[in-house]
Amino acid sequence: MKQTRRQEQRFTGHPVSPGIGIGPLHEAAEPELVVATKKLDPAEIAPELARLDDAVARSRHQLQKLKNRLAALPEDSQAEIAPLMDVYLHMLGPSRLLRGIKARVQEALLCAEAAVQAETEAQAEAIMAQTGQERAGRLRRADEVRELGRRLLRNLTRQPFRSFAGLAQGSILAASDLRPSDAALIQPARFAGIVTEEGGVEGHTAVMLRALGLPAVLGAEGVLDAVAPGTMTIIDGDTGEIVLSPSKASLEAARRKLSAQTRARRALAKLQRLPAMTKDGTAVELQANLELPFELAMIAESGAHGIGLLRSEFMFMNRDTAPDEDTQTRIYQDIVEAMDGDPVTIRVLDWGSDKEVEALSRYLPETPEANPALGLRGIRLLLRHPALLETQLAAILRAGAHGPVRILLPMVSVAAEVQATREILQRVWRRLKRRKTIALPESLPPLGIMVETPAAALASPVLAQHADFFSIGTNDLTMYTLAADRSLPADVKLYDPLEPAVLRLIHLTASFAAGAGIPVSLCGELAARPHVAPLLLGLGIRQLSMHGNAVPRVKRAIRATSLSLCERLAGDALAAPSAEAVRAILASAEP
Incomplete structure (x- = not known):
């Protein structure tokens, strides 16, 4: 780091772990890795x-x-x-x-x-x-x-790794980048916060920094070149703002915000024991999504009542062969037992030729698909390889002896896919019951479907006759409805789950599910937005599943609204001409 004159400077990065950190900034530089390359004899x-x-x-x-x-x-x-x-x-x-x-x-x-x-x-x-x-x-x-x-x-x-041992207690830890194993070495009590020049909100490092509970801002370009060692620094893990050599006024403002956040965290912690219920008594069930087992700790702290979406793909990654029935059973059982009686909804393998998974490569078509997003993926592909599906269903059934489970089918478009899967499920159930030493639940778990295509939403009256529950996946539903991928540049402004066309499909699905008397949940990214929660309630949703960190804030939003207001919001949003108009409606309803 080079010496600069001591005046207040501000930088912005990606906020990955909330909170205010105040302290002297010290860099933990990683020794440069010098790699010589040569050809061999x-x-x-x-x-x-x-x-x-x-x-x-x-x-x-x-x-x-x-x-x-x-x-x-x-x-x-x-x-x-x-x-x-x-x-x-x-x-x-x-x-x-x-x-x-x-x-x-x-x-x-x-x-x-x-x-x-x-x-x-x-x-x-x-x-x-x-x-x-x-x-x-x-x-x-x-x-x-x-x-x-x-x-x-x-x-x-034989070149050395990074070390944090020599950094001062209470300092802001700075680095050009942090790897997951670097983050594993950080003692949270030693530092006031963390800032890096590289990195973002996604990836293992960000997840682990959130677990450590330290305010953290990643991807703040230019910070290390602008600061001298020991410079007093403020980092804001909520906004991503970094203040070097803060003025007296900035320091006082940061300390006030730190006190306010401490009080707010204590208030959110109290919400864990309170129900997710509107002011006029409408109950909402809040659950958590689980992508990797290490997220269980976040779910336990969040106050979520169960796992609304367990993505089972993690078991198949970084393997030469698909995990067998016993291996899958142990993994599911550990998760089910950790939830201690709360339900766990396990989505069977959602995979296709667009996802490179070595353990599953032999199941893919020999000729690459021209359009994998519209090709053989999810339940379509599993039904072509029933042995793979049977193994997973058998493991889920066995895990169901240790707590309530539900089975969720991805990428369903027509009722025949649900019927075929149910026949396989019943066949596996009968086979396992003949194995007298195998523990099973008293009855078959509920079999539900992901509603993530316009076809599934429009066919929901028919699908409700064959499925035990619906789970609306707004990420894919938005993509398929608007023919726009999430990876499109932001300035294109096509992929937006608040587009009225998407909202109408959500409302349609919820209405037909209610008419058929089956539960319907919503588990896409939209579920984690507190300001959207009243709109979703107005559209007829009573179950939401999201990242564990979002649960307390969504619960707070639900407890601050009423169903009558939610229904008025939904009516206005369904009649709105655009996503921008919907956002304006939501903003006008905020207290």
């Missing part, structure tokens, strides 16, 4: 592979030590980070990553360092280039691959 292949094996062994040893050190971190942080270490350890086994690295050494005659660098970047770029899966999921997977490459390179070259 054929006679050097064997010793080079031995070097690689040694680096793999050292990396596994380090990660195991890191897991053991997690006992010193807060309990919630342990739950966030330990499963990530398991992912890294698995990738250091007989994985696609290591096979690709070794192939580059043997076939391209690259030295181990060059092979690691080339293969990890190639796999990370391939993951990010996929379509169909949420960007956050792709980013997490790419980060995992890059993190392993970085660790292998450090061990191949």
